[in-house]
Amino acid sequence: MQAITETIFDVVYLTLVVTVGIAMTIKSGGEKQYRLFGIMAIVLGAGDSFHLVPRMIALCTAGLDQFTVALGVGKWVTSITMTVFYVLLYYVWRNRYHIVGRRGTTAAVYLLAGARIALCLFPQNGWLSASAPLSWGIYRNLPFAALGLLVIALFYRSAKEAGDRAFRWMWLTIVLSFGFYIPVVLWADAVPAIGMLMIPKTCAYVWTVLIGYRAMKEGRQAD
Structure with a gap:
């Protein structure tokens, strides 16, 4: 039942x-912001496919234990593409709210994204192992969480100041995605059922994408 439901x-x-x-x-x-948003959504889906496609195949065939390497590679790719996703989302923010300058903020985004990607490249992550160390899962997610918090703060403040109804919940979608993701990082190996939180986490990202799509459609109708 899990295989069918999760695959669908x-x-x-x-x-x-x-x-x-x-x-x-x-x-x-x-509209540059919507083109960036579209690229961001493609990066999200394409990156996640590296992990989800092997997972679907594993669930419907020999089981997850037989696909350790493929799933590990997929997690590694997804970790990097999700970082790129947030960098692109930062530029959506800059374009939507006509931000000029803010070099310090841009530097912080690249520093955190670079740190995250660099940490993902260390062999100590044990991507291809069935028992990857929790410590490295925490290390590589610290700059990622900081990047997420920064983007949350930027969208929350700018949408509120601009009275931007279309993007008023963008910050919340990111909060929810991290809120569901962090317990998986910390406890999913010990309590596998916690891994189910990846489903609402995924739904939060779908909400993120649909916010951008709806804003684009409403903008075109207004024109």
Whole structure:
């Protein structure tokens, strides 16, 4: 039952975010923020597919234990693409709210993203192992969480100051995604059921993507 339910969910998720991303990229109409948003959605779906496709195959065939290497590589790729996702989301913020300057903020984004990616490259992460060390899971997610907090603060403040109803909940989607993700990092190995939190985490990212898509459609209708 888990195999069928999870596979259907993952197929719908990947198809949705990639399709929406392509649509936004094509139909952005010269609006840089929406083109960036579309690329961001494609990166999200494409990156997650490296982990979810092997997982779907494993669940429907020999089981997760037989796909340790493929799943590990997928997690590694996803860790990097999710970092790129937040860098792109930062530039969506800059374009949407016409931010000029703020070199310190940009430097912080690149520093945190660079630290996250660099930590993901260390062999101590044990990506290809069935028993990857928890400590390195924490190390590599510290700069990632800091990057997320920074983006949360930026969207919360800017949307509130600008009275931006279309993006008023963007900050919350990121809060939810991290809120569901952090327990998985910390406790999923000890309590496998906690891994189910990845489903609402994924839903939070779908909400993020749909906020951008809806804003684009409403903007085009207003024109």
